[in-house]
Amino acid sequence: MKGFPLLRRILQAVVVLWAAFTLSFVILYLLPGDAVLTKLGSAEGGPSASPAQIAALRAEYGLNDPVIVQYGKHLLAALHGDFGTSVATGDDATHQVLTALPPTLAVSGLALVLAIVFGGGIAVLGTFTRTRWVSQLLLSLPPLGTSLPTFWVGLLLIQLFSFQLRLFPALGSTGFASLVLPAVTLALPTGAIIAQVLAKSLQTQLAEPYIEVVRAKGASRRRVHFAHALRNAGLPALTLVGVVAGNLLAGSVVTETVFSRDGLGRVTAAAVTAQDVPVVQAVIVLAAFFFVVLNLAVDLVYPLLDPRVSVRKEVPAHV
Amino acid sequence: MSEAVLPQRFLIRRPGLLLSGLILAAVLAAAFAPTLFTGQDPITGVPSERLQGPSLAHLFGTDETGRDVFARVVHGAGLSLRATVLAVLVAFVAGSALGLLAGFRGGWLDSVVMRIVDVLQAVPPILLSLALVTALGFGTTNVAIAVGVAHLASFARLMRAEVLRVRSGVFVEAARASGVRWAGVLGRHVLPNALGPVLVLATVTVGIAVLEVSALSFLGFGASPPTPEWGALVAGGRNFLATAWWMTTFPGLTVAAVVLAANRVSRALDGERS
Numbered sequence: 001m002k003g004f005p006l007l008r009r010i011l012q013a014v015v016v017l018w019a020a021f022t023l024s025f026v027i028l029y030l031l032p033g034d035a036v037l038t039k040l041g042s043a044e045g046g047p048s049a050s051p052a053q054i055a056a057l058r059a060e061y062g063l064n065d066p067v068i069v070q071y072g073k074h075l076l077a078a079l080h081g082d083f084g085t086s087v088a089t090g091d092d093a094t095h096q097v098l099t100a101l102p103p104t105l106a107v108s109g110l111a112l113v114l115a116i117v118f119g120g121g122i123a124v125l126g127t128f129t130r131t132r133w134v135s136q137l138l139l140s141l142p143p144l145g146t147s148l149p150t151f152w153v154g155l156l157l158i159q160l161f162s163f164q165l166r167l168f169p170a171l172g173s174t175g176f177a178s179l180v181l182p183a184v185t186l187a188l189p190t191g192a193i194i195a196q197v198l199a200k201s202l203q204t205q206l207a208e209p210y211i212e213v214v215r216a217k218g219a220s221r222r223r224v225h226f227a228h229a230l231r232n233a234g235l236p237a238l239t240l241v242g243v244v245a246g247n248l249l250a251g252s253v254v255t256e257t258v259f260s261r262d263g264l265g266r267v268t269a270a271a272v273t274a275q276d277v278p279v280v281q282a283v284i285v286l287a288a289f290f291f292v293v294l295n296l297a298v299d300l301v302y303p304l305l306d307p308r309v310s311v312r313k314e315v316p317a318h319v
Numbered sequence: 320m321s322e323a324v325l326p327q328r329f330l331i332r333r334p335g336l337l338l339s340g341l342i343l344a345a346v347l348a349a350a351f352a353p354t355l356f357t358g359q360d361p362i363t364g365v366p367s368e369r370l371q372g373p374s375l376a377h378l379f380g381t382d383e384t385g386r387d388v389f390a391r392v393v394h395g396a397g398l399s400l401r402a403t404v405l406a407v408l409v410a411f412v413a414g415s416a417l418g419l420l421a422g423f424r425g426g427w428l429d430s431v432v433m434r435i436v437d438v439l440q441a442v443p444p445i446l447l448s449l450a451l452v453t454a455l456g457f458g459t460t461n462v463a464i465a466v467g468v469a470h471l472a473s474f475a476r477l478m479r480a481e482v483l484r485v486r487s488g489v490f491v492e493a494a495r496a497s498g499v500r501w502a503g504v505l506g507r508h509v510l511p512n513a514l515g516p517v518l519v520l521a522t523v524t525v526g527i528a529v530l531e532v533s534a535l536s537f538l539g540f541g542a543s544p545p546t547p548e549w550g551a552l553v554a555g556g557r558n559f560l561a562t563a564w565w566m567t568t569f570p571g572l573t574v575a576a577v578v579l580a581a582n583r584v585s586r587a588l589d590g591e592r593s
Contacts, residue, residue, distance in 0.1 A: 016437065016438065016441050019434070019437070019438040019441070020438055020441050020442055022438075023438050023439070023442070024442075024450055027450050027451055027453075027454050028450060028453060028454050143582065144579070147526060147530075147575060147578040147579045147582055148575050148578075149530055149533055149534060149537075149550075149553070149571055149574045149575060149578070150534070151533075151534055151537045151550070151553060151554075151571075152553055152567065152571030152572075152574065152575065155553065155556075155557065155560060155567045155571065156567075156568065156571070158560055159560055159561075159564055159567075159568075163560060163561045170560070246442070246443035246446075247443060249443060249446070250443035250444070250445035250446050251445075253445060253446075253449065253538070254445075254534055254537070254538065257537075257538060258557075268446070268449060269449075269538055271453070272449045272452055272453050272538075272540065273538075273539065273540075275453050275456070276453075277453060277454075280449065280450055280453045281450075283446065284442055284446055284447075284450055287442055287443055287446050288441050288442055291441050291442070291443075292441065
């Protein structure tokens with residue numbers, strides 16, 4: 001395999017994806033708690049269902065097969081993109097999850113832009129300024145950002161910008177204006193993480209000997225900061241991409257619930273509420289898919305940006 | 320800095336830390352003896368006093384059935400705190416045990432455990448918790464377990480790294496050479512020396528656990544309605560955002576204050592000296 005580093009990376013990615021599927025199978029299908037009983041409980045009036053009905057449903061869902069056979073069947077189906085039908089809506093789970101994806105991507109995309117601009121800006125300014133209190137204030141913002149409950153921040157934003165100032169709609173999923181508040185809410189924890197990592201990385205770089213050399217050669221502070229330190233500090237932050245994407249996806253569960261927006265997060269929350277196992281599994285595998293693909297992309301792009309790293313060598317691990 | 324710093328002076332120079340300690344102490348007291356803070360009933364309200372703004376009689380105002388929001392926050396401290404402690408305990412105990420096993424035994428067991436840990440980290444913690452809640456069912460305890468399991472991977476990883484570091488120490492070799500059994504080596508030499516950073520991680524996880532437990536409770540997967548729980552209290556005020564801002568603002572502020580306080584204290588425990 002040594003000759004095919006790219007192939008090895010892809011293979012690793014596939015293994016992680018498979019493992020994530022297996023993990024979700026173990027959690028969702030093997031833990032106590034019975035999808036059939038839940039379905040009967042929610043849809044057909046609870047314990048009134050006769051033992052015969054339960055037995056028929058168990059057979060229909062293949063719950064009488066040995067575990068390993070169930071696992072094999074599910075894995076085979078999942079390979080074809082089939083995670084089963086939603087227990088709650090009767091829809092195809094994969095279809096339900098994929099159709100919910102675009103609105104979530106729109107909010108997440110805007111949130112990502114905000115997070116990079118503001119998170120990155122805070123880190124750069126916080127380490128650049130020579131005014132002590134400004135720097136202290138700026139660098140104390142990220143820890144604050146990770147400590148605030150996002151559901152609460154979202155509701156505060158609604159109170160302020162929708163009900164008091166009437167600038168943005170409080171609820172709904174139509175138009176660009178409805179995108180702003182959810183994106184800000186979603187960007188808060190993500191931007192805080194980006195700011196924390198970038199600020200730390202910048203501080204490390206600024207203490208390096210090469211900075212001293214550049215300064216001694218007479219480069220301006222701005223040039224030292226932006227052309228030298230930031231370029232070197234920004235690269236490791238790239239390895240955060242997988243974590244950030246996961247954050248956005250997970251954060252959308254809360255954000256979309258707060259703002260009553262359609263999207264993957266809302267579908268996830270509804271699926272958990274209905275204990276809709278196929279849909280939840282599809283979401284988990286999709287999240288792992290994003291994580292794996294993005295990390296793979298970073299692994300492949302990294303050597304192009306930083307010639308010291310080749311695909312053969314390890315990219316420095318994130319966090 | 321060899322002179323001993325008096326604890327009083329240490330705290331006075333850090334008003335933030337002092338305040339954080341007081342907040343945590345107050346929350347702890349509220350969890351064990353809520354009646355110390357309020358005499359009002361958190362479950363049944365006074366209909367004639369519904370939706371009143373904050374006042375001296377009702378510090379945090381009242382909700383749509385006339386229940387005192389402050390009383391509900393105080394009485395919710397017990398459940399929310401118990402869930403947090405349980406979540407951290409699950410992550411700490413299970414994660415450390417796995418990491419200890421992997422680091423101390425090494426070999427194929429190490430590989431297997433660490434691959435499982437890798438997979439746990441490939442799914443965002445909240446989604447992992449949601450999957451666990453789907454399987455286990457709702458309720459405060461299940462939410463706590465779900466949050467704990469979602470964070471077990473980082474404990475396992477850290478504990479393993481620490482054990483690997485300690486295991487190669489000369490004193491461990493000496494203990495082995497002088498005939499101490501493996502359980503003795505593990506319990507008396509490896510574990511005490513590896514535990515420090517893991518305990519620090521545990522204190523860092525407290526803040527995260529408060530946030531995630533309250534988020535899951537906000538989504539409605541925690542205790543069932545009349546029982547007060549911080550996240551659920553915020554959710555309960557959602558329908559009254561326009562008319563009763565206090566119903567969401569104060570419970571949310573409580574969660575934020577507790578998380579900030581926990582983070583501040585954990586930073587102090589992580590080797591902050593004079």
